[in-house]
Amino acid sequence: MGKIILTGDRPTGNLHLGHYVGSLKTRIELQNQGDFDKYYIMIADTQALTDNAKNTDKVKNNLIQVAIDYISAGIDPEKVCVFIQSMVPELFEITGYFMNLVSLSRLQRNPTIKDEIKQRKFEKSIPIGFLNYPVSQAADILAFNANLIPVGEDQLPMIEQTREIAHTFNNTYGELFGNVEALLPKKKICARLPGLDGKLKMSKSLGNCIYLCDDEKTVREKIMSAYTDPNHIKISDPGQIEGNIVFSYLDAFCEEKHFAKFLPQYKNLDELKEHYQRGGLGDVKVKLFLNDIVQELLTPIREKRKELEKDIDSVYEILFKNSQKAREVAQKTISKMKNLIGINYANFLKK
Numbered sequence: 075m076g077k078i079i080l081t082g083d084r085p086t087g088n089l090h091l092g093h094y095v096g097s098l099k100t101r102i103e104l105q106n107q108g109d110f111d112k113y114y115i116m117i118a119d120t121q122a123l124t125d126n127a128k129n130t131d132k133v134k135n136n137l138i139q140v141a142i143d144y145i146s147a148g149i150d151p152e153k154v155c156v157f158i159q160s161m162v163p164e165l166f167e168i169t170g171y172f173m174n175l176v177s178l179s180r181l182q183r184n185p186t187i188k189d190e191i192k193q194r195k196f197e198k199s200i201p202i203g204f205l206n207y208p209v210s211q212a213a214d215i216l217a218f219n220a221n222l223i224p225v226g227e228d229q230l231p232m233i234e235q236t237r238e239i240a241h242t243f244n245n246t247y248g249e250l251f252g253n254v255e256a257l258l259p260k261k262k263i264c265a266r267l268p269g270l271d272g273k274l275k276m277s278k279s280l281g282n283c284i285y286l287c288d289d290e291k292t293v294r295e296k297i298m299s300a301y302t303d304p305n306h307i308k309i310s311d312p313g314q315i316e317g318n319i320v321f322s323y324l325d326a327f328c329e330e331k332h333f334a335k336f337l338p339q340y341k342n343l344d345e346l347k348e349h350y351q352r353g354g355l356g357d358v359k360v361k362l363f364l365n366d367i368v369q370e371l372l373t374p375i376r377e378k379r380k381e382l383e384k385d386i387d388s389v390y391e392i393l394f395k396n397s398q399k400a401r402e403v404a405q406k407t408i409s410k411m412k413n414l415i416g417i418n419y420a421n422f423l424k425k
C-alpha cells in the first residue's frame with residue numbers, strides 16, 4: 075500500500091502559530107514534495123461539537139475560517155482532499171463498530187483526554203462524545219486507511235489508540251487496516267508550541283494564541299506583551315532562556331537567514347542567547363526581531379486570505395465536492411468492514 079496522509083483540525087477558532095509549526099508547515103511540505111498516493115485534510119466539526127454542543131455558532135463560523143487559513147497558508151485543494159467531517163456520516167458508523175473494541179478505562183487513561191477534561195472542567199460531567207473522540211478519530215484515520223498523520227505532540231496518544239483499534243479489529247474480524255504512523259515536526263519545540271502566557275500549549279480553547287489571520291498591529295502587540303524572564307528587569311541583568319516564550323518562539327521560527335536580514339550584529343541564535351544570558355541585551359530588541367520574523371511569515375498568508383474572503387462560496391464548493399469524494403472512500407471501507415464482521419447481508423442472497 076502507498077502513502078496515504080490524513081490530518082485535520084477542529085473548527086473551534088482560527089489556526090494559530092502552534093498549528094503552523096506543529097502540523098501545517100509539514101503538511102505543505104508533504105504536498106509540495108508530491109510523494110503520496112492520497113492526501114486528506116479533515117475539518118473536524120463533529121469532533122469540535124463534542125465539547126461545544128451548545129456553542130454551535132462557534133463551530134459553524136470557524137469551519138470556513140479554518141478552510142481559508144489552509145488555503146492562505148499554501149494548501150492546494152486540487153492536490154489535497156480538504157473535506158468536512160459531518161458531511162461524511164460513514165465516519166460515525168465506523169466509530170460505532172470501533173466503540174465495541176475499546177474499554178471505558180482505556181479511554182480514561184488517555185493522557186491528552188485527561189488534560190483536556192481538566193482544562194474544560196468536565197471532571198464532574200464528561201460528555202460521552204468527548205470521552206469517545208479518540209475512537210472517532212481512529213475512525214477518521216482508518217476510514218481512509220491512512221498511514222501517515224502529521225500532528226503535534228498532543229495527538230500521539232490518539233495515534234496510539236488508533237493503532238490499538240486497528241490491531242484489535244484485524245485480530246477479531248480479519249486483516250483490513252495497516253500501520254499508522256504519526257509525523258512530528260523535526261524541532262521538538264514545534265511539536266508543542268507554548269502559548270503567549272508561557273504556561274500550557276498554544277491552543278484555541280485557551281486563548282493564548284497568535285493567529286495566522288491576526289493583523290500586523292495585533293501580532294506586534296501580542297509579541298511585545300509576551301512572557302519573558304520576570305527577573306530580567308534591567309538590560310544589564312543576566313536573562314533566562316528556559317521558559318522564556320520569546321526565545322521558545324525564536325527556536326521554532328528563526329533561521330540563520332533572518333539574522334542577515336533583520337539583526338546582522340549576530341550570526342545565529344546561539345550568539346543571541348549567549349548575549350541575553352550574559353546580560354546587556356534587552357527584551358524589546360529580541361521581541362522586535364521575533365516580530366520581524368513572524369510578520370514576514372504572515373504577510374503573504376494575510377494577502378491570500380483577503381482574496382479568498384471575496385469569494386467564500388467557491389471555498390464552500392470545494393469543500394462540498396471533496397466531502398463527496400471522501401464519502402465514497404469511507405463507504406468502501408464500511409463495506410469491507412461489514413464483510414469481515416459478517417453483517418453484509420447482501421452477500422447472503424442466494425441469487
Ligand code: ATP
Pocket residue numbers: 082083084085086092093095096097224225226227228229264265266267268275276277278279280
Ligand atoms: P482546541 O483547543 O479546540 O483543541 P487546538 O488549538 O488544540 O484547538 P486542534 O484543532 O485540536 O487545535 O489541533 C489541530 C492540530 O494542531 C493537531 O495536530 C495538534 O497536535 C496541532 N497543534 C495544536 N496546537 C499545537 C501547538 N501548540 N503546538 C504544536 N502543534 C499543535
Ligand code: MG
Pocket residue numbers: 277
Ligand atoms: Mg486540540
